Amino acid sequence: MKTREAGKRIRVNRGPAAVIDLSALAHNLEIVRKIVSNKLIIAVVKADAYGHGSAEISRRLVSLGVSRLAVAFTGEAKLLRQSGIRAEIIVLFDRTAADDYFTYSLTPVIQDKRTAHEFSRQAGKRRTRVRVHVKIDTGMGRIGFDAENAAAEVAEIAGLEGIELEGLMSHFSEADLADRSYALRQLNVFNAIRDKVSAKLGRHVMCHIANSAAVLSLPEAIQDAVRPGLLLYGCSPFKEGHDLRPLMTVKTGLLAVRNLRPGTPVSYGRTFTTKRESRVAVVPVGYADGFSRLFSNNAEMLVKGRRAPVVGRVCMDLTMLDVTDIDGVEEGDEVVILGSQGGETITAADLSGRIGTIPYEIITSLGSRAKREYVN
Numbered sequence: 071m072k073t074r075e076a077g078k079r080i081r082v083n084r085g086p087a088a089v090i091d092l093s094a095l096a097h098n099l100e101i102v103r104k105i106v107s108n109k110l111i112i113a114v115v116k117a118d119a120y121g122h123g124s125a126e127i128s129r130r131l132v133s134l135g136v137s138r139l140a141v142a143f144t145g146e147a148k149l150l151r152q153s154g155i156r157a158e159i160i161v162l163f164d165r166t167a168a169d170d171y172f173t174y175s176l177t178p179v180i181q182d183k184r185t186a187h188e189f190s191r192q193a194g195k196r197r198t199r200v201r202v203h204v205k206i207d208t209g210m211g212r213i214g215f216d217a218e219n220a221a222a223e224v225a226e227i228a229g230l231e232g233i234e235l236e237g238l239m240s241h242f243s244e245a246d247l248a249d250r251s252y253a254l255r256q257l258n259v260f261n262a263i264r265d266k267v268s269a270k271l272g273r274h275v276m277c278h279i280a281n282s283a284a285v286l287s288l289p290e291a292i293q294d295a296v297r298p299g300l301l302l303y304g305c306s307p308f309k310e311g312h313d314l315r316p317l318m319t320v321k322t323g324l325l326a327v328r329n330l331r332p333g334t335p336v337s338y339g340r341t342f343t344t345k346r347e348s349r350v351a352v353v354p355v356g357y358a359d360g361f362s363r364l365f366s367n368n369a370e371m372l373v374k375g376r377r378a379p380v381v382g383r384v385c386m387d388l389t390m391l392d393v394t395d396i397d398g399v400e401e402g403d404e405v406v407i408l409g410s411q412g413g414e415t416i417t418a419a420d421l422s423g424r425i426g427t428i429p430y431e432i433i434t435s436l437g438s439r440a441k442r443e444y445v446n
């Protein structure tokens with residue numbers, strides 16, 4: 071970014087830029103389509119599309135033929151409507167703002183009877199109907215109807231005035247494990263409820279339970295619809311890549327490069343001290359930008375197509391790299407935090423593995439704070 075001040079050009083290096091490759095989104099969607107063939111894809115774009123920008127991502131998904139999106143809260147859905155997205159939006163978790171569901175034509179996920187009655191009442195007041203999906207807790211222990219009485223309760227909800235039961239859903243707690251037993255148990259519970267609901271209603275309701283991990287590894291879980299998130303953004307919940315292409319590159323320019331004598335401590339707490347004549351580069355990215363402090367002395371970034379180790383503690387706004395072994399590094403050089411440069415690549419999985427988290431957290435935290443640009 072450049073600003074002008076008193077006729078002088080000042081380069082502002084502050085913070086990272088995230089470059090989002092929308093052609094990779096099309097590529098990943100195609101992979102999902104090949105796996106699920108003609109099944110409906112409910113693209114999960116919660117948390118600002120996992121840090122990729124929900125309006126831009128949703129717009130592209132819709133132009134690629136995706137007809138349904140899912141977000142966590144109504145505020146996210148409202149933003150999409152205001153960005154001109156007219157596809158059906160399923161709101162996974164929010165039951166607070168009944169008004170918004172009607173104002174913005176959103177599809178609620180019903181997780182308890184009280185909310186079902188509230189929607190029925192609101193629909194009656196507005197002389198309209200509301201399309202809903204009902205969530206069953208098949209073993210995630212988070213939200214939804216207890217599996218035990220679910221079938222009867224779902225049937226009751228389907229009979230409420232103003233309620234149009236469209237979907238039945240559940241969520242896996244560990245579809246990403248090699249051991250499938252618990253996921254299969256959840257699936258069996260779900261299928262039993264699905265069959266009972268069909269029998270009670272005399273019709274089939276759209277069923278969906280598969281997240282990214284299940285799409286890739288549990289064909290039995292691919293029912294009428296699937297709900298992938300992570301896959302679309304080009305990350306896999308598994309070790310192997312499945313030919314997915316990550317959308318996000320996070321980069322910035324070096325703020326400073328300094329020569330330090332042997333024995334010079336670097337950053338807070340002196341957790342790193344130079345052992346030789348060193349060149350240390352300062353990156354204008356820190357934990358305030360979503361680059362976790364747990365990466366202190368425990369990550370690499372790419373400079374001139376080479377891996378440079380993070381040295382010392384990650385600060386709020388700055389991180390230091392040892393670039394002694396990389397020739398010709400200068401202030402302003404591009405540094406890649408996530409993504410590829412000159413044949414080297416740092417993936418979200420590389421980063422998450424170092425700090426005991428998952429790729430989801432890496433992309434949402436880096437992506438949501440960066441200045442984003444979109445390329446095709």
Ligand SMILES: *Cc1c(COP(=O)(O)O)cnc(C)c1O
Pocket residue numbers: 114116162241280281282283297298299300301
């Ligand atoms: C986030 C979420 C998904 C998508 O999960 P991925 O692992 O990213 O595919 C699907 N369903 C629900 C209910 C979710 O909360």
